[in-house]
Amino acid sequence: MAAMGSDNLVSRSARGLLYQFGELAHVCAVYLGIAALVTLALTVTVPSMREQARQIHAALVFVLRPDGIKGDLFARLDSARNPFFFDAQGLLTDKETSGLPAVIPVVPEPALSAVPLPGQPPRARPADPASGSPTNFSRALSASVAGQAISGVTSAQAQALRSYIARKYKIAHSVAGALVNTAFMVGRESGLDPQLLLAVIAIESRYNPYAESHVGAQGLMQVMTSVHKEKFDAFNEGTIAALNPIANIRVGAQILGDCIKRRGSVTAGLACYVGATGPSDGGYGAKVLAERRRIALASGIPVGH
Template sequence: MPHALRVLGYRIAELLNVCAVYLGIAVLVTLVMVFTLAPLRTQVQQIHYALLNTLRPASVDNVLYAMLVSGDDDNRAMLESLLGIAALPPTDTESGEGEQTDTTAAVAGGDAINFARLLRKSIEEGGVEGITPEQERALRSYLARKYRIASSVAGALISTVFIVAKEMNLDPQLILAVIAIESRYNPYAESHVGAQGLMQVMTRVHKDKFTEFSDGTIAALHPIANIRVGSRILRDCIDRRGSIERGLACYVGATGPNDGGYGAKVLAERRRIALASGIPVGR
């Protein structure tokens, strides 16, 4: 009888040891999930929003649609059929209007059909008002290579930035540098505090600036709308603080002179962009 009790005690002890091991594994897995699931959930949510926006026929202001539109005739015909539209708006050559008029309208409109027109123009013609074709090609090559984006997308973004910069009286290379530091040219980037898009606009703070767009603050994920709103915020910051350096500190949310090196990073990237493109730095 005592022997049987000892054997039973050993068995119970072994069972408890096994349970303890599995409990430890369960606790470890739980801790790993706690620390990794939140970022994953955020990424999945961003992808979910992007897909919803892409698949929604009523609002085609999306760079993914724009990339389709800028492709070959079969892709364009497929997208036109999907969207239920007869045809894309004509290019400048077809309509007889000047490039600046057409492109300015595209930027002012803020929708993806218009961004698609910029992409198609970038592929078929190129050319940005205010700089030479050689400078535009060098700038496009630098952005496409460094930030791993399609050359046509780089060209469309450059066109958008130069038009908006003229409208806001800003150096276009400053805007391009801000985009580089803020999002590395990822239109769907979102920070842990909710800043979104190419220029990482805080939509909950600047909600009023998106009233001109039919989609409201979701337009922060659209290249043209984000550049327009972000550049307007940057212009306001520079005007309030009195200089580009202080304006950049304001843009990044620094209340004092110390911006954590943000301004230095932006200005260094602006110099690199100017050196790569051969475009003089403006003020």
């Protein structure tokens, strides 16, 4: 009897182990099946999603970049690694598909400028006397490379000023020249000392056109787009033009000029520009005026010239 009981115990234990092993195998088979289905689905969908994401990214870059650098200049940058290019019909085309046009048509620039924002009437773009566009920084760069002269400033003075800014703020010499030319053009149009504008740019952003403060001030002159939104209505891009060097300098100069007129002096106007409401501006005005003196000393251009 004892032997029979022992045999039954062993048999039950074996059946229990076989049952557990069978359940484990069943669960493993289920999960392996799910994993195989997921892998198959990803294999089919991920390449398509990646391609769509690349097309959307390329379209967003084209639409959102500043107006002045639309076209061939931007399209040629990093073209060896960029899978897209714009064909003669203005279509975004994928190199990897042997020239087949992508599904995203590129609207010509004049048509883009005519399209108003939702709920807004069409806006006319003001012309820039120097370039035909208020924000065409690529043309300003081309003029700088070509050595565009500044009225009333010798070539040696202009060269010294550009070299000082390029060296101190670690920017390209051509960019420094374009910003200097813009500051002198805008300053003389608005009745402001161009070197004061350059000094404000130096203190506000250190010549970084994409700088943004913790309170939302943007661009070279750190304009608060939320406060001065209406001042960007003249530009095709709206408040995104704050990141365009020429548009930012124009709006910043307008704000600074209004502050100086309202407060009655450059020092008080700088305090107004930085948002100081009390008697102290935290040393901001002194920093700007000191930098203006350094700029004038480096260039040999008299202050207020």
